[in-house]
Every structure is written in structure tokens, then in C-alpha cells.
Amino acid sequence: MVTRVFCQTVLHTVSARPLRSAILRLIPRTALLPWLSSRAVSVSEWPLLSSPPRDYSLPNPSWSTEMRRLYEYYDSLCEKEMEGGEKKPGGWGRLPSYNRTLKYAAGGKCLSKLLKEKARLFTRNTEEQGAAFEYVVFMNKSEKRCVCIFQAGHLLEGPPGNVHGGAIATIIDTSLGTLAGYLSGIVMTANLNINYCSPIPLGSVVLIDSVLDKVEGRKTFVSCQVTSSDGSKLHTEATGLFISINVGHLFGG
Numbered sequence: 001m002v003t004r005v006f007c008q009t010v011l012h013t014v015s016a017r018p019l020r021s022a023i024l025r026l027i028p029r030t031a032l033l034p035w036l037s038s039r040a041v042s043v044s045e046w047p048l049l050s051s052p053p054r055d056y057s058l059p060n061p062s063w064s065t066e067m068r069r070l071y072e073y074y075d076s077l078c079e080k081e082m083e084g085g086e087k088k089p090g091g092w093g094r095l096p097s098y099n100r101t102l103k104y105a106a107g108g109k110c111l112s113k114l115l116k117e118k119a120r121l122f123t124r125n126t127e128e129q130g131a132a133f134e135y136v137v138f139m140n141k142s143e144k145r146c147v148c149i150f151q152a153g154h155l156l157e158g159p160p161g162n163v164h165g166g167a168i169a170t171i172i173d174t175s176l177g178t179l180a181g182y183l184s185g186i187v188m189t190a191n192l193n194i195n196y197c198s199p200i201p202l203g204s205v206v207l208i209d210s211v212l213d214k215v216e217g218r219k220t221f222v223s224c225q226v227t228s229s230d231g232s233k234l235h236t237e238a239t240g241l242f243i244s245i246n247v248g249h250l251f252g253g
């Protein structure tokens, strides 16, 4: 039962296939239900979850016209199922985003001691829409690239009227970490190198365009540029090194 809930949770919260596979490898094969083995499971197929968790990557009323315009643009590039079951190829896919990665596994044998009930993903830790990090990540698997559309809320102030450098580092880490995790499985940030070129006004919408530079064994090197939404102004540039880990490393192993 616990295993089943854990599997559901992983499938529900982790959209990147390598990362998802890595987590599911933790679970004895015999315990996996046949329907979990090789396919994505839609929310409606999860009878154990009373209500699906909120997907924070979907538009909400706090999103500005520019944020919505960019969302709709990238959404239009996404692979979509058309009438008759045919898939419209697009190359892009939107990654869902939740605030409690392993909430439903909290009753698990070893996980119960390790997971904190009150823990929340840092970038999704307020329910107040528009207050902090409003963002959505679109992934392009074949280009090994992702674009994060980010609207910075009023709680992220650093220099008056502008976004805090730590908040910028956070959304960069999130974008680069999402790309590295999507491509390489479970990873941790080992190094982030950031150049702040021009301030980001609070409330504005920026694009974080991240690409894979190279993979060397356990090391995934990625980089990104943060620009104004029309691409005319460079706000920030960064490189990141992410190291593939075994999941036990997260729990002191």
C-alpha cells in the first residue's frame, strides 16, 4: 500500500523521465504494480489520491498579460493530442510543478522519519498568488534546452524596486537544476556561477533560457541567460555544474 502511494506520488510530482525512473528504481520490482511499469499515469488513474495537488505552473489571475502571452506562445509549441489520438509534434512540453514532492509517501517505512510534514519546495512555498515566484518551465527534449518564464513578485525585493540577487540565483538554480535533472536523473547543484548584468524590476517578466553544455560522467554542465521578455536586455548569465547522486545521498547516505 505504502509502495503504491509512493509510486503514485513520484509519477505525480516528477515529470522528468530519467529522474522518475531513478526514484522508482528504489522500490523492489516485485512491489511495483503492473500499471506503473512503463507508462505515464494520468491523474484520473490514481484512485488513492483524494484530490490532485495544485499544479503551480498553470496560469492564475496574478499573471500579467506578458506572462500569459509567453505561456500561450510556448504552450502552442507543445506536443498535443489531436482529435483521433494523433499527436501534433512540437518538441516542447510544459513541466507541471508541485509544492510537496513526496507528501503522500510520508507514511512510508523509512521515509516517515526523513520527510518533514511542513516541508515545501522553496519556490512554491506561498499560496498567495503573484507574491513570490510565479514561473513555468517548458522543456525541449531534442534541443536539450528549457525556457522558464518567470514573474517576480513583491516578496522578492532586494534593492528597492528590484529583485533580490538570491531570488535570481534561486530561479536560475531551479531552471538549470530542472534541465540537468531532466537529462541526467537525480542531481544536486555543485557549482553555480552567476554574473548579474542589469537589475530585474519587481513585477516584471523575464525569460531564463537554459541549455546543456556537456555531460562528463556524473557531471552535467549547463548554462543560461536571463533576459527581458522581448529578449532585448540581458539581466543575468550563469553556468551550473550538477552532479548525479544516488537518492540515499539526500538522506545522509
Ligand SMILES: CCCCC/C=C\C/C=C\C/C=C\C/C=C\CCCC(=O)SCCNC(=O)CCNC(=O)[C@H](O)C(C)(C)COP(=O)(O)OP(=O)(O)OC[C@H]1O[C@@H](n2cnc3c(N)ncnc32)[C@H](O)[C@@H]1OP(=O)(O)O
Residues within 6 Å of the ligand: 013, 014, 023, 101, 102, 173, 174, 175, 177, 178, 181, 186, 187, 188, 189, 190, 191, 217, 218, 219, 241, 243, 244, 245, 247, 249, 250
Ligand atoms: C526521494 C527522492 C527525491 C528526489 C527529488 C525528487 C523530485 C524533485 C522534484 C522537483 C524539484 C524541482 C526542481 C528542481 C529545482 C531545483 C534544484 C535545486 C538543486 C539544489 O538546490 S541542490 C542543494 C544545493 N546543493 C548541495 O547541497 C550539494 C552539496 N554537495 C554535495 O552534496 C556533494 O558535494 C556533491 C553531491 C555535489 C558531490 O559529492 P559526491 O561525493 O557525490 O561527488 P564527488 O565529490 O566525488 O564529486 C564528483 C565529481 O564532481 C566534481 N565536483 C564536485 N563538486 C564540485 C564543484 N563544486 N566544482 C567542481 N567540480 C566539482 C569532483 O571533482 C568530481 O570530479 P571527478 O570525478 O572528475 O574527480
